[in-house]
Amino acid sequence: MKQLRHILGIDDDEFIRGKVPMTKQEIRILTLTKAKIKPDDIVFDIGAGTGSLSIEAALLAEYGHVYAIEKNPEGIELIQQNVRKFLVDNIDVITGEAPAAMQNLPMCDAVLIGGSGKRLDTILNRVDTLLKPQGRIVLNCITIQTLSECLTYMKQHKEYTYEAMQVQINRLHAVGSYDMAQALNPIYIVTCTKQVI
């Protein structure tokens, strides 16, 4: 009975991950929350990696659907393994690169962009044609350049509003009876909302 599990917050080590880099739990949670995913939403996950974001998005969009786009064969395999492990039946895995791989996708409510491979502008242009009014795009940027390109794009497209933040997390690790901080790399999260015109 799905209703009686806690929502969001699957632990990182519950995912099958291989050596593919994975969005950390805290960033995943903030990303999905900023995307304001509703139960009947259509969601794209571009650069899906291990599929951890896609899996949690699919649990939130329980009557909706998630399209996970990933070019790396190792990633594709991991996503499919995670889909089976978490028993989600509303994810389509699409092999390829955005925007080319987005050809047959339906209109959507939310788009998660974790990887853009230096084609952010063309991806955003394509996403824009498929995003419904009031739809959200949430980008995780680990480089200054992707962040900068995203901010530039949004400033040039006045039909979007955006908010951006940097998140830095330091985990405390017990060393004997003391606790030391271990830094995770910071990440920028940009949340873009398409206005109703």
Place this chain on the structure above:
Amino acid sequence: MKQLRHILGIDDDEFIRGKVPMTKQEIRILTLTKAKIKPDDIVFDIGAGTGSLSIEAALLAEYGHVYAIEKNPEGIELIQQNVRKFLVDNIDVITGEAPAAMQNLPMCDAVLIGGSGKRLDTILNRVDTLLKPQGRIVLNCITIQTLSECLTYMKQHKEYTYEAMQVQINRLHAVGSYDMAQALNPIYIVTCTKQVI
């Protein structure tokens, strides 16, 4: 129809808040997620402030119940206003200070501690008597001393495991065509889980 709203992530400015300090959205989200609140959970919110955590906890525990404990009359009034605004009917507001104010509370699944007024040890001792096995305590610590006391307590009580992290968020603000970072004060989040013995 509650199912078709997005879960978690109410914007800060949707809450009625007066001048009472309020946990920021991102910290609220991480706190509630770490608490792994299930739909039928009993939740305590100690030092509830404006009630923002209580409201979101009550939406997650839709078949459960939230007890919001707050000593400050201005806070009490704000919680009640927010309860009415967000139409939640599963919150009890308790006026007073923990642990004294916890006298008639039932066994619980999750405890959120935002304020402990230098009585953290006695609060944790009282919470421990009411927390079910596998129950979670999530503390938001804004002082080094509260963090340190919490870590000491958990090291001395081996029936608990804990993880702790510091979260720092910098918001980007547009200044003309440029974006400047504005730092929010960092916070430590400690998540403690009671083991089944």
Place this chain on the structure above:
Amino acid sequence: MKQLRHILGIDDDEFIRGKVPMTKQEIRILTLTKAKIKPDDIVFDIGAGTGSLSIEAALLAEYGHVYAIEKNPEGIELIQQNVRKFLVDNIDVITGEAPAAMQNLPMCDAVLIGGSGKRLDTILNRVDTLLKPQGRIVLNCITIQTLSECLTYMKQHKEYTYEAMQVQINRLHAVGSYDMAQALNPIYIVTCTKQVI
């Protein structure tokens, strides 16, 4: 007897500052250290603000000279007041905007850029004509765009190597017997070194 004072690290509140924003002590120290200022160096301080960086640069370059460029009349007045307060006689204050205000400057060893007013490219081009081989440019960037422009410039000018870092400082403030963190806004420091060709 100048030798028997400690070097670097003038406290923020020793500077006369008015309402002009001032680089915080820790950032000033890191900026000046990255600039590797030697006693006989010629230093430019572009966007000198209150002159706090210029003053400390002038103390380090005790047999050299500092040119402080500032367009804001309130800033000019503050720099001159601080020059008198700290008894430095090797600072020239230049009223105007870079690069126009740099017309009669000599060749230099180090350039500090605190403000660039959206003309970073033209400023860097002008700086480049005056910077000696092995000279250093140190930029304090508070916007993503200035950082991004600086990184782009340096990638396109292979005669420079650069290192960049973000610095975030949280001060602890005593609140009764507890200590709370107060975040300062983060800043990016980019250090560029001109290679000998």
Place this chain on the structure above:
Amino acid sequence: MKQLRHILGIDDDEFIRGKVPMTKQEIRILTLTKAKIKPDDIVFDIGAGTGSLSIEAALLAEYGHVYAIEKNPEGIELIQQNVRKFLVDNIDVITGEAPAAMQNLPMCDAVLIGGSGKRLDTILNRVDTLLKPQGRIVLNCITIQTLSECLTYMKQHKEYTYEAMQVQINRLHAVGSYDMAQALNPIYIVTCTKQVI
């Protein structure tokens, strides 16, 4: 001619370091600056590690003296190698643990504490007997417990004032034409000043 080198800011990779953890350049600079070391100061470096702080302290205290205390034989060897490499002749290396190893030390102006091995209180008590009025103690704390003990000590000894801050540095690394942030672990720096009574 010592006067014509830049002061502070030796690059990390100029030190001989083996596998002993070394204070990073930026933290070293801030630590030494907060210690306000003057040319004729007597300085203790407790838990000297590779000696990187001692070396830079000795260059600042060019007419003074530095006592580097380290218990680890590998550290001792590294300090001596670095002393030879940087041609400093005003460092005494003392093998042993503070406070026991501090028996024959003279009165001092500044004390750097990088490692305290859970004996912080007894070390501070011993340091206090040797620290001149207006003397400075600067601690680098990588654990919450050392920070907490230091804050508690200083609150109980009203002859000291203190300021504390957390420093977090993210280095940008070029990955192709993009720049990614890599986080260094944060550190707390506590600066304590002995009042003239």
